Amino acid sequence: MLFNSYVFIFCFLPAVLAGWWVLRATPARLTFLTLASYFFYGWWDWRFLPLMIASTTVDYIAGGKIAASESPQVRKRWLVYSLSFNLAILGFFKYYGFFADSVDRVAGAMGATTLLPTLHLILPIGISFYTFNSMSYTIDIYRGLVRPAKSALHFSAFVALFPHLVAGPIVRYADIEDQFAALKTRLSSTQAALGIYFFAIGLGKKMLIADRLARPAAAFFDGPAQHGLLPACLGVLGYTFQLYFDFSGYSDMAVGLAHLLGIQFPQNFNSPYKAVNISDFWRRWHMSLSTWLRDYLFIPLGGSRGSLGRTALNLGITMFLGGLWHGANWTFVIWGLYHGVLLAAYFVAKRRGWVPGSAVVGRVITFVAVTLGWVFFRAESLGRAVHIFGDLAGLHGLGSAQSFPLTFMVSLPAAAAIAFFCKNTWELELEPRPRYAYALAVMLVASVLLLGGASPFLYFQF
Amino acid sequence: MPLRRGWVRSKLISTISGVAFLHTLNNLLQVRQAERAGSESAWRSFLSRFLLTVVLALICIGSLNYFVNPEGLYGTHLVPQILWGARPQKAVMLKSVQPPPEALIMGSSRVMTILPAEVQAATGLRTFNAGVDSAKAEDFYILLRYAVEQAHLRPKLLILGCDVEVFHNHEPVHYYLQQPSLLASFLWHSESQHWRWQTFTKLLSHQETQLAVESLYKSVRRKTTPFSHAEADGHVVDDEWERERAAGRQDLQREIRFTIDRFRPRYDDYTGLSEERLAYFDATLHYAHDHGIQTIVFLTPTRPAVEEGLRQHGYEERKQEVTAALQRISSAWSARFHDFSSAESFGGDPSHFYDGVHYDDTFAPGLIAKMFPVRAHAIQ
Structure with a gap:
C-alpha cells in the first residue's frame, strides 16, 4: 500500500488511528x-x-x-x-x-x-x-x-x-x-498537528513537485539515446530534484504518521543540497542510512583513527557497500565508489587545507559533484551513464528542450529554489496560526486531487 | 422536466446551506483561536480549522464533480456531458439500428469520422461505425462479441482501425468497461469489483475536477448545445469543432501542441506491447474468422509533427512493434492489413487533420478507395 493512495488516506489510516487510540x-x-x-x-x-x-x-x-x-x-x-x-x-x-x-x-x-x-x-x-x-x-x-x-x-x-x-x-x-x-494513551493536539504538518508537507513534496518532474526525467533516462547538452542538463537536474522531493517527502510522511501514533522518528533529510562539502552532504542526505553505515561499518573498520590511506580505504569500503545496498547493479557499485572517492578526496583536501573557504563555492562544487553522481544512480546501465556524461560534456551537440513540458520547466526552478533557499520541514516552526492550517489544508487537498496519477516512491525499489 | 429542475434546486440549496453553516462555524473557531494562541487549545483550534477546511474542500470538489458529472459516471446531469460515453451509447445503437448492419467499423475516435455511407458505396454492405474513444484491443473483442451474441448481428465485414497505442502495456482498461455491464461481461478478467471504489476516487481527482470546470465553462458559454453527437449509423459529428471551424477560430498549431503534450505521458508509460492486448486482438481476428467475417485492419494516420514530437518518447519503436504485430496477427487469420499511418499512403491531404491525430471526414474516401480498389459489391 502506498502512502500516496486513496485507500491509504481514506481507509487504512483513519481505521488504524481509530483502533490505536481507542484501545487502552x-x-x-x-x-x-x-x-x-x-x-x-x-x-x-x-x-x-x-x-x-x-x-x-x-x-x-x-x-x-x-x-x-x-x-x-x-x-x-x-x-x-x-x-x-x-x-x-x-x-x-x-x-x-x-x-x-x-x-x-x-x-x-x-x-x-x-x-x-x-x-x-x-x-x-x-x-x-x-x-x-x-x-x-x-x-x-x-x-x-x-x-x-x-x-x-x-x-x-x-x-x-x-x-x-x-x-x-x-x-x-x-x-x-x-x-x-x-x-x-492520548494524542495531544500539538503532536497531532505536527503529524498532520509532516504528512501534508511530505505528500505535497511528492505529489506537487517530485511527480511533476518524474515523467520527463524518466523519459530522458529511459528514452532513446542521443539527446544533447540541454536536455541532458534538464533531465539530470530533474532527476536530482525529483529524488530529493520524492524521498524526503516519503520520510516526512513517515515522521508525520509516527507522530499521529504518538511516536517520534529521527530526521532523515536536512536540506542536503545546501551542503558545503561532500562530508556535509552525507550528514544531511538519508541521515538514518548514513549514521547506520557510520556506526555499524565505518567505525568498526577503523573509522578515521588510522593513517590517511587507511581512512580513505575505510571510506571507500563503506560507500561501496552503501552503493550496493541501494541496488544490485554495477551502476550502484560505481555510484558508491564515486562517493567513496569524493569523501576520501575531501578528507585528504581537508587535512592539507585545500578546502575552499567560501561556503557558496563549496555548495556549488558539492551540488555539481552530487548531481553527476546521480547519473550513475539512475542510469539503467553503465553504457547509458557514459552516454549521458557525453551529453553533459557537449559531445552530442546542444540538443533541444522541446520534449520537456511546461509543467516541468516551471517545477524545476521552483524545486531548486525550495531546495537551495527555503527552510526544510524540520526547520520551519509550525505555529497554531489559522493561515498555516489553511495552507496545509490546501496543500493536502491539492495533493489528494493528484493521487489518481501518483507513482510509487523511488526508494521502494531498494 | 419541472421535477428535474426542482431536484437540482433543492440540491443546490442544501449545498449552499451547508457551506454557510461551515463558514459560520469556521468564524467562531477563528475568534476562539486568536484568544488562545500558543496553548493546547490553540492547537486544537488549528486542527479543527485544518480538518474543517479539508473536509469542506473535498465535499465541495466532490459535489461539483458529482453534479456536473463531466464523464457521465453518476447519473446526474446538471450541464451537458463533456465527454461523450461512446461505449454504452454505441452498444445501445448496435442493438436497435435498423436495418441491421452487415459491416462494422471499429477503432478509436480517429475512425469515428469515417462515413459508413462511403463503405456502403464501396462494398454494398450496410455499415455501422462502432468506433469508441481511446479504443484498445479489448474494445474490438468486446464490441464484436457483443454485436454477434447480444445484438444478434451477422456482420460480413469488419474494419479495424488501430492506433499505435492499441496495445499499450500500462493504460488500464477503459473506465466504462470496469462497470458491471453487458460489455464488461466479455472481458476476460472482470474489473467490476473496483468500480465503486474508482467511482468514489474519481470524485476527488484532478482530472475529473478539471473536466467539471471545463464543462461548466463551456456550458455557460454555449448553454446546452451538445459538444458532439452520433448519427444513426454511428458516424460521430464533432459539433464543437464544426462550430469552431465555421467561426474561423481553429488554431491547428495549438491543437498539435496540445496533442503532443497530452500524448507524451502516454508514450513515457508505453514501454512495450501488452501481451494481454495482443491476445485480445488475436482473439478478435480468430472470432471473426470462425464466424466467417472478413476483416480488414489498418493503422490510423498521425500527423508528422506529432510523430516528431513523440519521437523522444519511444513513438517510433512502438510504431514499428505495433505494425509488425498487426501484420503478423492479420496474416495468421487471413485478414488484410494496410499501413495508413501517413496521410500520403492513401492519398489523404495532411491539411485535413483538425488536431494532431484526428482528421475530418474528407479522409474517408481515400482510405476506403485504398481498402476496396474495386468498388461496389466487393464483399458479398
Missing part, C-alpha cells in the same frame, strides 16, 4: 499495530510476509540470547547467527540475480557455459530497510547499547511499524524502546 491496553495496542502493519505490507504481496516474520523471529531470539549470556563466545555466536540470517535473505533476494549474471558473463567471456541458473526473483519490498532495522537491534544488544525487547510483541511492532517499514527512515530499537515502554 499496551498488548492489545501493539498487537493491533503489528497486524495493521502486516496488512499494510501484505497489501503489496502477502507471500513475502513470512520472510519478514522469520527475520523478526530470528532477531528477537538472537537478541534475547545475546542479552541473557555472559559468555563472549555465546554472545558472538548468536550475533553471527542473526547477521548471517539477515544478510543471507538480503543476499539471496537482492543480490543473487546480480551475482549469477556477473559470474555467467565472466564465464561466457572465458568461453564457459552458464555456471549459475537465473531465478528471476521478485525483490521483497522494503527488505533492505527492515533487515537493517533488525540487524541494528542485535548489534546494539551485543554492544550493550540497548536492552532486549520487552516482549516479542514489542519487537514485532518495532520491525513492522508501517510508517517506516518499506522505505525508512531506518529506525533503531534504541529510538523506539522508551517510547514503546510508555505508550501514550
Whole structure:
C-alpha cells in the first residue's frame, strides 16, 4: 500500500488511528499495530510476509540470547547467527540475480557455459530497510547499547511499524524502546498537528513537485539515446530534484504518521543540497542510512583513527557497500565508489587545507559533484551513464528542450529554489496560526486531487 | 422536466446551506483561536480549522464533480456531458439500428469520422461505425462479441482501425468497461469489483475536477448545445469543432501542441506491447474468422509533427512493434492489413487533420478507395 493512495488516506489510516487510540491496553495496542502493519505490507504481496516474520523471529531470539549470556563466545555466536540470517535473505533476494549474471558473463567471456541458473526473483519490498532495522537491534544488544525487547510483541511492532517499514527512515530499537515502554494513551493536539504538518508537507513534496518532474526525467533516462547538452542538463537536474522531493517527502510522511501514533522518528533529510562539502552532504542526505553505515561499518573498520590511506580505504569500503545496498547493479557499485572517492578526496583536501573557504563555492562544487553522481544512480546501465556524461560534456551537440513540458520547466526552478533557499520541514516552526492550517489544508487537498496519477516512491525499489 | 429542475434546486440549496453553516462555524473557531494562541487549545483550534477546511474542500470538489458529472459516471446531469460515453451509447445503437448492419467499423475516435455511407458505396454492405474513444484491443473483442451474441448481428465485414497505442502495456482498461455491464461481461478478467471504489476516487481527482470546470465553462458559454453527437449509423459529428471551424477560430498549431503534450505521458508509460492486448486482438481476428467475417485492419494516420514530437518518447519503436504485430496477427487469420499511418499512403491531404491525430471526414474516401480498389459489391 502506498502512502500516496486513496485507500491509504481514506481507509487504512483513519481505521488504524481509530483502533490505536481507542484501545487502552499496551498488548492489545501493539498487537493491533503489528497486524495493521502486516496488512499494510501484505497489501503489496502477502507471500513475502513470512520472510519478514522469520527475520523478526530470528532477531528477537538472537537478541534475547545475546542479552541473557555472559559468555563472549555465546554472545558472538548468536550475533553471527542473526547477521548471517539477515544478510543471507538480503543476499539471496537482492543480490543473487546480480551475482549469477556477473559470474555467467565472466564465464561466457572465458568461453564457459552458464555456471549459475537465473531465478528471476521478485525483490521483497522494503527488505533492505527492515533487515537493517533488525540487524541494528542485535548489534546494539551485543554492544550493550540497548536492552532486549520487552516482549516479542514489542519487537514485532518495532520491525513492522508501517510508517517506516518499506522505505525508512531506518529506525533503531534504541529510538523506539522508551517510547514503546510508555505508550501514550492520548494524542495531544500539538503532536497531532505536527503529524498532520509532516504528512501534508511530505505528500505535497511528492505529489506537487517530485511527480511533476518524474515523467520527463524518466523519459530522458529511459528514452532513446542521443539527446544533447540541454536536455541532458534538464533531465539530470530533474532527476536530482525529483529524488530529493520524492524521498524526503516519503520520510516526512513517515515522521508525520509516527507522530499521529504518538511516536517520534529521527530526521532523515536536512536540506542536503545546501551542503558545503561532500562530508556535509552525507550528514544531511538519508541521515538514518548514513549514521547506520557510520556506526555499524565505518567505525568498526577503523573509522578515521588510522593513517590517511587507511581512512580513505575505510571510506571507500563503506560507500561501496552503501552503493550496493541501494541496488544490485554495477551502476550502484560505481555510484558508491564515486562517493567513496569524493569523501576520501575531501578528507585528504581537508587535512592539507585545500578546502575552499567560501561556503557558496563549496555548495556549488558539492551540488555539481552530487548531481553527476546521480547519473550513475539512475542510469539503467553503465553504457547509458557514459552516454549521458557525453551529453553533459557537449559531445552530442546542444540538443533541444522541446520534449520537456511546461509543467516541468516551471517545477524545476521552483524545486531548486525550495531546495537551495527555503527552510526544510524540520526547520520551519509550525505555529497554531489559522493561515498555516489553511495552507496545509490546501496543500493536502491539492495533493489528494493528484493521487489518481501518483507513482510509487523511488526508494521502494531498494 | 419541472421535477428535474426542482431536484437540482433543492440540491443546490442544501449545498449552499451547508457551506454557510461551515463558514459560520469556521468564524467562531477563528475568534476562539486568536484568544488562545500558543496553548493546547490553540492547537486544537488549528486542527479543527485544518480538518474543517479539508473536509469542506473535498465535499465541495466532490459535489461539483458529482453534479456536473463531466464523464457521465453518476447519473446526474446538471450541464451537458463533456465527454461523450461512446461505449454504452454505441452498444445501445448496435442493438436497435435498423436495418441491421452487415459491416462494422471499429477503432478509436480517429475512425469515428469515417462515413459508413462511403463503405456502403464501396462494398454494398450496410455499415455501422462502432468506433469508441481511446479504443484498445479489448474494445474490438468486446464490441464484436457483443454485436454477434447480444445484438444478434451477422456482420460480413469488419474494419479495424488501430492506433499505435492499441496495445499499450500500462493504460488500464477503459473506465466504462470496469462497470458491471453487458460489455464488461466479455472481458476476460472482470474489473467490476473496483468500480465503486474508482467511482468514489474519481470524485476527488484532478482530472475529473478539471473536466467539471471545463464543462461548466463551456456550458455557460454555449448553454446546452451538445459538444458532439452520433448519427444513426454511428458516424460521430464533432459539433464543437464544426462550430469552431465555421467561426474561423481553429488554431491547428495549438491543437498539435496540445496533442503532443497530452500524448507524451502516454508514450513515457508505453514501454512495450501488452501481451494481454495482443491476445485480445488475436482473439478478435480468430472470432471473426470462425464466424466467417472478413476483416480488414489498418493503422490510423498521425500527423508528422506529432510523430516528431513523440519521437523522444519511444513513438517510433512502438510504431514499428505495433505494425509488425498487426501484420503478423492479420496474416495468421487471413485478414488484410494496410499501413495508413501517413496521410500520403492513401492519398489523404495532411491539411485535413483538425488536431494532431484526428482528421475530418474528407479522409474517408481515400482510405476506403485504398481498402476496396474495386468498388461496389466487393464483399458479398
